[in-house]
Amino acid sequence: MPESNIAIILLGTKYPGNIGSAARAMFNMGLSRLILAAPKCSVNEESYRLARSGGPILDSARTCRSLESALRGIGFLVGTTGKTGGYRARTLSPRSLAPRILDHAAGQKVGILFGPEDTGLVDHDLGVCQLLMRIPTRPNAASINLAQSVMIVCYELLLGTLEREPGPVPALASVEQVEAMYAQFEKALLEIGFLHSENTKHMMMRIRRMLGKAGLERSDVGVLRGIARQIHWFAGSRGK
Amino acid sequence: MPESNIAIILLGTKYPGNIGSAARAMFNMGLSRLILAAPKCSVNEESYRLARSGGPILDSARTCRSLESALRGIGFLVGTTGKTGGYRARTLSPRSLAPRILDHAAGQKVGILFGPEDTGLVDHDLGVCQLLMRIPTRPNAASINLAQSVMIVCYELLLGTLEREPGPVPALASVEQVEAMYAQFEKALLEIGFLHSENTKHMMMRIRRMLGKAGLERSDVGVLRGIARQIHWFAGSRGK
Secondary structure: OOHHHEEEEEOOOOOOOHHHHHHHHHHOOOEEEEEEEOOOOOOOOHHHHHHHHHHHHHOOEEEOOOOOHHHOOOOOOEOOOOOHHHHHOOOOOHHHHHHHHHHHHOOOOOEEEEOOOOEEEHHHHHOOOEEEEEOOOOOOOOOOOHHHHHHHHHHHHHHHHHOOOOOOOOOEEEHHHHHHHHHOOOOOOOOOOOOOOOHHHHHHHHHHHHHHHHEEHHHHHHHHHHHHHHHHHHHHHHHH | OHHHHHHHEEEEEOOHHHHHHHHHHHHOOOEEEEEOOOOOOOOOOOHHHHHHHHHHHOOOOEEOOHHHOOOOOOOOEEEEOOOOOHHHHHOOOOHHHHHHHHHOOOOOEEEEEEEOOOOOHHHHHHOOOOOOOOOOOOOOOOOOOOOHHHHHHHHHHHHHHHHOOOOOOOOOHHHHHHHHHHHHHHHHHHHHHOOOOOHHHHHHHHHHHHHHOOOHHHHHHHHHHHHHHHHHHHHHEEEE
């Protein structure tokens, strides 16, 4: 079942009640893997009270000190954001993304990342994600409650499961592999002067958004690292 | 706007927090008419705290002593239920019902009725409704939190509204633009020795497959051409 490969990852959550309400939503929509990354609060009685039948999800939730450790083993990572504009212009809706998430989850671990209640995910966290998801809202909406966001996403995944016919599943590169590639590429692009101090952050984010859409497989990462290595070698040999 | 004709009617609600959370969900999804029918609690500070930007919805919420008085003026009433079986076998999903609700709301007042937290709507209340709606869940799910149910329904109505008008479509780069980029890239990769006569065809095909998956937009092509240009420039300056 692809659902068992999908983890809801809550980053830096502040309110125990939201963790409980998220677990309740997950339970009702058929998801069970919850990861708390660098939480700002502990699961407590209120969490269990609000989780209702989702209590066992809280029992088995994994708590990790950092986002990095939470992402270990995750092959496909989707970040949620409420903001729009800039590189966030390329967000996808939960409805359009659900089938793709389920396809990926048939063959590997998938994470769906939710940021803290007040700020949401910041640029650095979003950069690690292969795709960005945004729940449609009215114009000028305020932020959506964390557990309600989790609910919408889990609901779309459940509907996707009900509608789903299995498709072919490419094995994606892990987040670690992809991050190592980006680091190598950034270095190479700095060496040849494509990147410089003013444009590096923005340009790398654009490159991340572009390649994230592709759903990079291991062999893709191999090709990209090969290009970066060659640029680096070339830049080095030029220096001599 | 049909949305302004749609009222969320909460019957016999027990927890002020749920009223607030429902208002927050309504606000973000573009609904504003809230009716409290025979509530078992009052709107209080907690309601406003949880409502966030939905505070004005609480301000203007109408409170009615009975369901009958709450339904005055409503032409089309949809009841929500979590239970299945019996006459409830004829429930429809929020997704399939949303277009119909919006159609009705274009010409008259529509109500969507939610029961108390513990029991949901009982037979008598459901009897008054023209149609019954049930949010899909996993098998053997527990009841869905009231405000989360309101969220799902409002979300489907918002999506239904958005689908009535065409949304923004990302403009992909033209084939010519993409081909010109590939040609430029191939040249640059040859110059730095990443490509050579034996691997060029195969490797370019792999790169095409990888970037093809991304669905390249014009700005993506711009970034890629920028990288290729810089590699070329770098290679040329080395030759000198």
